[in-house]
Amino acid sequence: MNAQWLIVPVLLPAAVAALLALVRPLALQRIFSVAGCVALLGIAVHLLANADSGDLTVYALGNWRPPFGIVLVLDRLSALMLLLTALLALPVAIGMSGGEDERGPFLHAFLHFQLMGLNGAFLTGDLFNLFVFFEVLLLASYCLLLHGQSAGRVRAAWHYVVVNLVGSSLFLIAVALLYGMTGTLNLADLAVKLPLLQDGERVLAHSGALMLLVVFALKAAMFPLFLWLAPTYTNAAAPVAALFAIMTKVGIYAIVRVYPMVFGASAGDAALDLRVWLLPPALATMACGALSALASRRLSGVAAQLTLLSVGTILAVGALATTPALSASLYYLAHSTLAGALLFLVCGLVSAQRGETLDLLKRAGTLRQSQPTAILFLLAAVAVTGIPPLSGFMAKAMLLQASAGDAATAWIWSFVLVTSFVAILALMRGGIVVFWMGRSSQPSTDAAPTPLVGAALGLVVLVVALAMLAGPIKVFTDATALQMTDTQAYVRAVSAIGGRP
Amino acid sequence: MSMELLTAVSVGVMTMASVYLMLRARMFSVLLGLTLLSYAVNVFVFASGRLRIGTPPIIGAQQTYADPLAQALVLTAIVISFAMTAFVVVLAIAAYTRLGHDRVQPDREELDR
Numbered sequence: 001m002n003a004q005w006l007i008v009p010v011l012l013p014a015a016v017a018a019l020l021a022l023v024r025p026l027a028l029q030r031i032f033s034v035a036g037c038v039a040l041l042g043i044a045v046h047l048l049a050n051a052d053s054g055d056l057t058v059y060a061l062g063n064w065r066p067p068f069g070i071v072l073v074l075d076r077l078s079a080l081m082l083l084l085t086a087l088l089a090l091p092v093a094i095g096m097s098g099g100e101d102e103r104g105p106f107l108h109a110f111l112h113f114q115l116m117g118l119n120g121a122f123l124t125g126d127l128f129n130l131f132v133f134f135e136v137l138l139l140a141s142y143c144l145l146l147h148g149q150s151a152g153r154v155r156a157a158w159h160y161v162v163v164n165l166v167g168s169s170l171f172l173i174a175v176a177l178l179y180g181m182t183g184t185l186n187l188a189d190l191a192v193k194l195p196l197l198q199d200g201e202r203v204l205a206h207s208g209a210l211m212l213l214v215v216f217a218l219k220a221a222m223f224p225l226f227l228w229l230a231p232t233y234t235n236a237a238a239p240v241a242a243l244f245a246i247m248t249k250v251g252i253y254a255i256v257r258v259y260p261m262v263f264g265a266s267a268g269d270a271a272l273d274l275r276v277w278l279l280p281p282a283l284a285t286m287a288c289g290a291l292s293a294l295a296s297r298r299l300s301g302v303a304a305q306l307t308l309l310s311v312g313t314i315l316a317v318g319a320l321a322t323t324p325a326l327s328a329s330l331y332y333l334a335h336s337t338l339a340g341a342l343l344f345l346v347c348g349l350v351s352a353q354r355g356e357t358l359d360l361l362k363r364a365g366t367l368r369q370s371q372p373t374a375i376l377f378l379l380a381a382v383a384v385t386g387i388p389p390l391s392g393f394m395a396k397a398m399l400l401q402a403s404a405g406d407a408a409t410a411w412i413w414s415f416v417l418v419t420s421f422v423a424i425l426a427l428m429r430g431g432i433v434v435f436w437m438g439r440s441s442q443p444s445t446d447a448a449p450t451p452l453v454g455a456a457l458g459l460v461v462l463v464v465a466l467a468m469l470a471g472p473i474k475v476f477t478d479a480t481a482l483q484m485t486d487t488q489a490y491v492r493a494v495s496a497i498g499g500r501p
Numbered sequence: 502m503s504m505e506l507l508t509a510v511s512v513g514v515m516t517m518a519s520v521y522l523m524l525r526a527r528m529f530s531v532l533l534g535l536t537l538l539s540y541a542v543n544v545f546v547f548a549s550g551r552l553r554i555g556t557p558p559i560i561g562a563q564q565t566y567a568d569p570l571a572q573a574l575v576l577t578a579i580v581i582s583f584a585m586t587a588f589v590v591v592l593a594i595a596a597y598t599r600l601g602h603d604r605v606q607p608d609r610e611e612l613d614r
Contacts (some may be wrong), residue, residue, distance in 0.1 A: 055507060128574055128577070132577065132581070135581050135585070139584075139585070139588065140587065142592075146592070146595075149599070150594065151599045151600055152597075154592070154595050154596045154599045154600065155593060155596065155600065155607055158528065158592060158593070158596050158605070159605075161588070161589060162523070162531055162535065162589070165585055165589065166523070166535070166538070168581075168582075168585070169538050169539060169542045169582075172542045172545075172546055172578055173542055173545055173546075175546075175574075176545050176546040176548075176549035176574075177541075177549065179549050179550075179570075179571065179574070180548075180549035180550075180551075221609075438600050
């Protein structure tokens with residue numbers, strides 16, 4: 001494959017976003033936006049097919065040789081995340097066309113800017129470049145969240161923006177510490193330079209690395225840095241909240257990209273044992289998510305807390321850092337992104353049909369399209385909580401299997417099983433209030449927008465496909481987990497790139 | 502030695518002041534805190550390339566040279582933090598007009614809504 005393909009997932013959304021900002025008619029915007037997402041999906045599939053051969057593709061931007069220039073690196077993990085983003089983006093773009101985009105001129109443009117930031121963050125092989133792409137995707141997410149500018153959204157956005165700006169400052173401090181000690185920010189070069197550090201330098205580099213972990217934990221919404229998540233996701237428009245389902249996964253991606261490779265076993269004395277730092281907060285995240293889901297006053301609040309629960313689950317099992325554990329958490333990551341997005345879209349369908357009551361867990365009129373909405377809700381709930389036959393069940397079974405035989409098995413198993421039960425309770429409570437406790441036999445007059453229903457159906461298809469193709473996907477994630485910890489191959493691939501010094 | 506001390510102290514004092522300001526309950530103070538924090542971070546990033554006087558960032562022009570990469574990093578960081586500050590200012594104004602006050606904590610009435 002021509003390595004220049006690697007820049008396309010970044011350039012294409014940028015071009016589409018610029019075009020969308022110029023085009024005024026909404027009908028044209030919708031066509032361009034959906035077409036952009038379809039094109040992105042095609043490219044993501046192409047890149048995944050190439051990455052599956054096991055070779056790493058490296059593209060030196062501007063033909064500057066690493067570590068002097070910035071490189072984009074495509075391996076199985078990046079390709080998986082790119083495909084997941086593209087698969088999520090298409091239903092989101094369709095769902096946005098259901099009337100949400102009439103409340104402001106630039107919703108579709110912000111979506112594509114966000115995709116640009118996400119794709120860039122998944123592809124880059126340079127820490128400072130990762131910071132830049134984080135800022136791109138954060139700025140787009142601020143605008144997406146603020147879209148429509150209701151008081152609730154402005155309030156939620158203030159906290160979200162301030163927390164993330166402080167996080168960005170910490171990111172810069174951490175990057176500066178690592179650069180000051182090793183003289184490089186290229187991930188492959190960092191992996192080479194770290195084992196060579198002296199004692200005093202190593203302490204500072206470790207402080208930088210752990211500060212970086214705080215930043216990634218903030219993006220992933222890990223305990224105790226999770227309080228921004230629920231108000232943000234609850235107040236955002238349904239398709240936007242569905243897109244945000246992948247935002248926490250960016251933080252998780254950054255953790256599993258940087259730490260096993262740079263601070264893993266190959267780092268010698270400079271290796272960091274992340275288990276101590278990740279496992280207890282991850283379990284606490286699960287507990288907080290599950291308990292808060294029971295206490296939520298809105299259906300989208302329940303969905304947001306269950307997102308938190310999924311983050312905790314991925315990090316708890318991922319913290320074991322064995323190949324089966326990483327593989328199972330990757331499958332669960334893909335599943336929880338799609339299932340969580342589906343749940344957010346169903347919340348949007350509910351609020352669209354309940355007028356002023358929105359998706360508050362209060363008695364209100366019967367939904368106009370009660371039965372179809374209830375079936376979609378049931379499917380989403382089955383997927384999210386991990387009841388057979390959808391992908392949630394496979395994912396949780398894999399997680400339990402992968403975490404067996406470890407010192408922390410008892411903790412992880414009891415937390416996963418009990419929180420799954422609590423999640424079922426929370427969703428049952430929501431479903432009963434919304435669908436069965438209709439106050440009048442007179443159905444409400446508002447119908448759910450058709451594109452939003454279509455988007456939800458699309459995600460149902462994806463969740464079913466994830467369950468049916470669990471075998472091949474597991475083979476792929478197994479290979480991904482092996483590749484993630486293979487520092488030597490990564491360093492070899494990056495240093496083999498020529499170009500101007 | 503004195504330059505290192507001065508830089509370190511100024512970064513520390515700015516960070517301290519910014520943390521104090523960010524923990525206050527008014528959006529305007531938080532805004533000033535964020536700005537101060539970004540100054541502190543910029544100086545810190547600059548210092549990560551080591552402090553040297555009278556050396557150009559060019560190899561071979563003199564015996565010693567300054568690290569140009571830290572300067573490039575800090576330039577990018579300045580641009581980004583400037584844009585973000587502008588965004589937060591606009592957001593604070595929007596919040597003030599929508600909510601009628603600039604308190605960071607929502608009041609009882611808002612929470613019930």
